[in-house]
Amino acid sequence: MRRETQNLLLVLLGGALLKIAFTGTYLRYVKPALFPWLVGAGSVMVLLAAVAIVRDIRVAREQARAEDPFAPPPSTGHAEHEHGHEHRTRSPWMLLLPVFAIFLIAPPALGADSIGRGGQQAAAPERPGDDALFDALPPGPAPLLTVSEFITRVVWDGSGSLDRRAIRLRGFVVHPEDDPARTQLARMRISCCAADAAPVLIDLAGPAAGALTATPPDTWIEVTGTLRAGTATPANGQVPTFDITAVHGIPAPDDPYEY
Structure with a gap:
């Protein structure tokens, strides 16, 4: 050269x-x-x-x-x-x-297409240390949590802090290939870079979720709802079901990943 x-x-x-x-x-x-x-x-x-x-x-x-x-x-x-x-x-x-x-060319961030094409499974939430205690949920009628934090609390927080508590979550729409009529809320979580990205997924249910069936994948939304207890199990990859009561579109964030 x-x-x-x-x-x-x-x-x-x-x-x-x-x-x-x-x-x-x-x-x-x-x-x-x-x-x-x-x-x-x-x-x-x-x-x-x-x-x-x-x-x-x-x-x-x-x-x-x-x-x-x-x-x-x-x-x-x-x-x-x-x-x-x-x-x-x-x-x-x-x-x-x-x-x-x-x-x-500015390639887009990883989204629904990456989840479907790669056949990736939902990322399992990391177990906190034995002496770790979860902080109290933020005040307000419906505090905003990241999808990763929500799922981690679902799996590891035995205090019942999420029981019947309204929560707001933000992510993009995914329709699973095996059931396109179903809608999931997703975020991609990375440890270092996009090469190690893994999806964190939540099944959306309830009357308000029916309107999302026709929503295109990768559409960013904010949903408000409550956890359906007992739905996150090892058999389904620790993917909880979220009964939503309200949903509205939001612009894609500048930082699309969770960490």
């Missing part, structure tokens, strides 16, 4: 990292805590490329001053030799394709 190609790749790769970092689209790939690392990596790449370009320019100028002005031009055979090896420099340019994809 020629040095010019290396420098260009470094500039574009570093620029792509900085672009997704400062535009916020990095949240579609990694968790927020990795923002400083993206900025650092992108800055280092651009800086290395700049130093290499400046150095190459200086070397080229020094060589030009030192060249004999009466030296004969390169032979034709040498030019043909370079032309014969031109095809070898094509493969490095293929590395630019994912960079151009980042610059020109």
Whole structure:
């Protein structure tokens, strides 16, 4: 790979990292805590490329001053030799394709299609430590919880804090492939990046859930309702049923994942 190609790749790769970092689209790939690392990596790449370009320019100028002005031009055979090896420099340019994809195309966050196509099972809630106690639910008639927090409380909180308590949840609509008439509320939970994402799912039931049958997948909604006790079991992947009393659409959040 020629040095010019290396420098260009470094500039574009570093620029792509900085672009997704400062535009916020990095949240579609990694968790927020990795923002400083993206900025650092992108800055280092651009800086290395700049130093290499400046150095190459200086070397080229020094060589030009030192060249004999009466030296004969390169032979034709040498030019043909370079032309014969031109095809070898094509493969490095293929590395630019994912960079151009980042610059020109903003892929969406993982959603309903990822759940259906990947055949992923619902992520099991992590068990809190033996001495862990759940905090009291936020005050108000219907506190807002994340889907992960709600399911963790369903499975591990034996205090009955969710019994007959109205809760608000936010997520996107999923219609399972095996039963398209059924509607689930889903979020994708990641530990580090989108590569390890796993869905957290809740079955929606009740009169208000009937209107969601025709709602397109990936539509973001907020639902209010109560837990149907005893519905989250190991047999169904700890997916609880939520009897909803109200539902309305919301815009997709800037950070679509839970952690």
